Amino acid sequence: MVSKVYSMGLYGMDAFVVEAEADLSSGLPAFEIVGLPDAAVREARDRVRAALKNMGFRFPVSRITVNLAPADKRKEGTLYDLPLMIALLRASGQLDANVEDSAFIGELSLSGEVRPVKGILPMAIHAREAGFRRFYVPEKNAAEGAVVQGLEVYPVRDLSSLLSHLTGQIQLIPARPQQPSAEGTFVRPDFADVRGQEDAKRALEIAAAGMHNAILIGPPGSGKSMLAKRLPSILPDMTFDECIETTKIHSIAGALPGGSSMVQTRPFRSPHHTVSPAGLSGGGRIPRPGELSLAHNGVLFLDELPEFSRSAMEVLRQPIEDGRVSISRATGSVSYPCSVMLVAAMNPCPCGYFGHPSKPCICSSSAVSRYLSRVSGPLLDRLDLHIEVPAVEFDALDSDERAESSAAIQARVNAARQIQNERFQGTGIPCNARITPDLLHTFCPLSDAARRLLKKAFDTMGLSARAYDRVLKVARTIADLDRSEVIDVIHAAEAVQYRSLDRKYWMREL
Template structure:
């Protein structure tokens, strides 16, 4: 007898319907799973057999063939344990229920408990689009499933509970409430806790308002990491579409906190400098999201930038420019979104005290050049703002005056973003940092005096064409913070100031 249940599969951010077909026929006892299963799927045979026996159900001692269709798409992970169990129960006559409108997702323990799995949110979205009415998921994943409207989500604790539900003796109530996502997390660090560094705070406000990439450079202990960790507190609130996109990525990667429904706070990822290129971009036979994609719609912070391997730094170049990571493998090509605000921090030299007002630098000019050359010119070009973070004076540290709060800064950032949302309405551009080349000169139109100022800076600093574009975009953001329709020369002058660490200029200073 042949029976069928339905489940879902994942390939990158995309999901697809999987038909789990079970055939029980006369012959020597065997249990075969076909349809491009990976090792975890093949091991489902042993988990399902033990779970059925330990829950008191009869495991059919016949020749069993299970097909996972479509057979040309690879199936990964233990998510097919639950649909495989349902198909076997139907094929063996132990289950008599209509399940054509239902999708089953879940891993089984040997005792029959249903364990949480990765990627429930994108699978729930695809199940609804495919016309299914019911979704059976592990209890630990129900908060992801109920985010999707238009499909009933049933939390399954164990196999016995599921069978009672189908028999009508003890119905599983459909989940209706969305659990809090990150609302219970600790409050974000506030800029009011940072003493001094007013120039750096101003630059970070500009970066947050336009979604610009930032390089913080200064001696040890000057507050670079402290400033970077507070950037999420001044970024605009996430839109619903951004929330869904980020949650899908974290769901697939298995990094959603227990009981979380949606990611409502902008991600902040800070990988260690020993991270591999694959760790940043994503990897595996079927690539999973890396740190760049996990930071999508948020901040990717790289502390001690020159300590990262050259391969790891160079893998950032294409995602920063295109807003997506494209990974090619023999099995196919996958793209993950990576619209991140890249924030990097570094010392000015190996000892960290080059240019320090009181502590002498022990590095030679060549040593400083070698240290800075670890960061390539093309990567440096993609960092819109270069911010010097000098050591903080004693009077500033010991001051009892309360610094400006993140809420006050965020209000100005939101006002600037509102202008940008109106300006780019109906386009794919979300902020000034994402202005496309065809829109650049129309959106960032300069007066004659502003053009002359930028020309002098271009020639003096030896800027690249990409740096020129970045200055225009930053100028537009500064004008938006001033609620100015046009870009004034003072806006250009401030934007140029944030390119003072370009490589040619820095080398001259040595």
């Protein structure tokens, strides 16, 4: 007898339907799984056998063949334990239930409990698109899958409760999505804690409003990391579509907290400088998302930028330009979104005190040159705002006056983002930093004075075409914060001055 049970598979961001076909035939007892299973799938034989016996069922003494179709796509992970069990029970006549409109996912323990797996959200979305009405998932994954409307997502704690539900003895209740929570809103670091550095705060406000890349340069202890870690508190609120897309990536990577329904706040990823290129971009035999993709719709913060390996830094160049990272392997290619706000921090020299008002720099010119040369020109060219973070004055540190709060700054950022949402409606452009070249001059009208200033800056500063486009996008964001439709000279001037630090540091040897 042949029994068929549906499940789902995942390759990159793309889910696909898997048919688990179980056949019992005469011959020497054996249990074979075919259909390009990996080691974890093949080990399901032992988990299913032990779970059946420990749950009081009879394990068929016959030749068992399980096919995971389509057979030309590799199956990996432990998510096929549950559909294999259901198919085996139906094939052996121990379960009589109609499961044609259902899909099953879950890892089995030896006692019959159902354990959580990765990638529930993209698989639930595809299950709905494929026409399934019911989706049975581990209890800890149910809130994640319940986000998908039009699909009944049933939480399964153990095999016993699932079988009782399928035979009509009990009724499992479909999971409901969690309501958005404000939990954690008030525990995030606040800009009100930062003394001084008003210019740097202004620059980060512009960066947050338009999701522009930025680099913070200054001596040790000036507050670069402190400022960057408070950036999430002023980022614009996420849209529902951004929440779904970000949650899909975290679900695939297994980075979604247990019982969580959605990622509701913009990610902030801060990998250590020892991270490998594959750790940043993603990789593996079947590629998984890296730090770039995990920071999608949020911030990727690289502290002590020159300490990262050259290969790790250079792997950022194409993804931060295109907003996607493509990974090719012999088994195929996958593409993950990575529309991130890249924020980096670094010292101006190895000792950190070049340009310090009171502490002398002890580095030789060659040491400074070697240190700065670790950051390539092409990468620096992709950073929209170059922000100098000078040493903090004593008067600022000793002041009892509380600085402006993150909530006040975020209100201005949200207002500017709302202007952008209305401007880009129907274009697929999420923010100013992502304006496409063909629409740049349509969305960035310049006053005559602003055009003259930008022309002079382009000629005297030797800006590249990419740098000019980024200056124009930053000026667009500054104008939005000023609620001005036309980019005026004051907006253009502020945008230009954020491109001066590479001339101060990287070109001082010339």
